[in-house]
Amino acid sequence: MMRHLKPLSRDQRCGKTWIGIGLLVLILNGCAGSNQWGEAPTWVNERPRISSDYIGIASASKNQFAADAFGTAQKRALAELAGQIRVTIETTSILHTTQFQGVAGQNFSENIKSVATEELEGYELMGRYENETEIWAYYRLNKATYQKILAERKAADMEIAGAHFESAIAAYKQGNVGMAIDGYLRCLEDLETHWGEINAWQGPSGEIALDRVALDSISRLVSDIHLEAERSEVVLSFADRYRGVLKCRAILNDQPLNKIPVVWSYKRGTLPKRDEGQTNPVGEVIIELSQFEPGTRRSELNILLNLDDLAPRIAQSPARKFLNHLPVSSLSVPIELSPPTIYFSTNEKVRGEKRDKQLLRNAIAEGLSNQGVTWVERKNDADLILTLEADTRDGGSGSGFFTAFLNASVVIKTTRGAPIVQQNLNDIKGIQLDLNTAHANAYEKAALEIKGKFLRQLINALYE
CATH class of the missing domain: 3.30.160.180 (Putative neuraminyllactose-binding hemagglutinin homolog like domain)
Structure with missing residues (x-):
């Protein structure tokens, strides 16, 4: 007896079609980089040699890391890839700074260190393999692609640094010394990952080495601030009960400076006295002298530009190591106490x-x-x-x-x-x-x- 087959319904045909597509995807995924419980791919036993790429291959134990085994293998592979990228970075490079007549001159001593994993971009996962005990990850990063990424990063950093440099120049022209130093310092910090490189920037007056000029500008600016006392000696008498005042001016390019922090100290006898203040709009700070111990005949007033308050950012800046020996303005004024x-x-x-x-x-x-x-x-x-x-x-x-x-x-x-x-x-x-x-x-x-x-x-x- 002949049996006639019934035609498949539309739903049945669609169901078989989706099953077929699912099987096809699984087959394709198995062929494209992932090899699970099958024969180990060549890259597991023999490292690929591709001169145009950085390669990172690593494994992790399933017993040790369980569900996180593949994540661990990925981290290890990326760390290995990063280890092949040798870069000059400031954490081991030293920008030597010398001061001569208020101008900083620099030379760079370069050391090499691997790039950090978190700095990587543009890498690709090329393969994954696992067996009963281990799981592998294979990453690749094209060298040309990575260099392009670095160039883009640097261009962005240079743009930001240049903006801070220009704001520092504007603050300097306005006589705002604190803001000028802050701008130059931010410019240096923007280029921290590029210290030791040639950081050419096109400024209004031509091309300059931006980080070096920023450092020079801080040094020159601080050294150009002068403190001047109205008298070369202070004489105190009993008629004034050994009290007196001295005016001290802060000037830059023969112009008075407002809100410049100044600190001063003198010995009242055996004990020191310290005080501080800021210059007024005409560039003056009033220093009061008093409380001398009985029998004191002479002392010395020491006045110093308070750089910590003028540029508080320096203390926490990664560039502070270059600024430890800035030529800070100071002066000394003898004090004579005439006996009654x-x-x-x-x-x-x-x-x-x-x-x-x-x-x-x-x-x-x-x-x-x-x-x-x-x-x-x-x-x-x-x-x-x-x-x-x-x-x-x-x-x-x-x-x-x-x-x-x-x-x-x-x-x-x-x-x-x-x-x-x-x-x-x-x-x-x-x-x-x-x-x-x-x-x-x-x-x-x-x-x-x-x-x-x-x-x-x-x-x-x-x-x-």
Whole structure:
């Protein structure tokens, strides 16, 4: 009996067609680079030799990396490919900088290092193979393609760097030194991956080596800033209580500079004093001098351009190693403290009667001289008038001993009568075998008291 076959429906025909297409795709994929559980491709055992390409082939253990085995093999293959690309990069290259009369000259010492994997572009996955234990990845990067990519990258970097260079020039012309340095520094940073290369850029005045000129410009700009003090020496006197001010100007090309940070320091005696400020619109910063320790005769004011505040970007910049020895402007101004002159008006008595010896006056004069204070014979030659009133009284007797008590007052005033300081000695006791000697002993003890704390407090008041 003959059986007749029924024609296939439209859906059945479409189903068979999709099955056929799926099988065809699987077959084609198996032939195009992926070889799974079959015979190992040639590139697994014998590395391809293609002079026009960089090649990266690597494997990873399935047991060790499990589902991430192919990802690991890919990373290893790309790392191997990257290892074949030898480039000059700044992390191991040194831009040597020397300073001569404020101008930086450079020469490059080049070392070679492999390009980082994350810097790769344009590579292709050429094959994949796996067996029971290992999985392989095969990458290729055309050398001409990669060089084109590098050239495009550099062109983009040069464009950005050039824009920063031009903005720095504009800021310089406007007298904005901080912005000019920042622009030149950004220009250097833009070209960091190209340090050691010839970075030619077409500027308004012709072709220049952009990174070198940017570095030169920073060095020249900083060295061209000058600090000038209004006086070559500062003299402080007691009339001003050893306080004074000094104006310092910051100039560039004979023009005053506004908002230039300046730091200064001087010794007040044994302790240093440090302060800082910025120049005003006329290029001046006002430096105040005060708080000198008693007996200080001279000091030195050191003024320095504060580069850290002027160009804070330098501290964190990868280019900072080239800027460690910038010629920063500074100056020193001697400070002289002229000692005060004192005229003595003294009256030392015993029981209300003036005595011949001036024991307390001499003790005060000696102590003041040791602290740099001079005393004069004429009242008109003095800055200060020291008035001393001292007297003793009988204190009684007993057991063969006599007692005397001394009270004294010391007042220092200006020649116009303004009080500076007043100190007293109260009931300084003298004890001896007779009354006159007891009074003399009270003066001797008072003289010792004066040479100690009493005199220190007296001198400190002169410098407050």
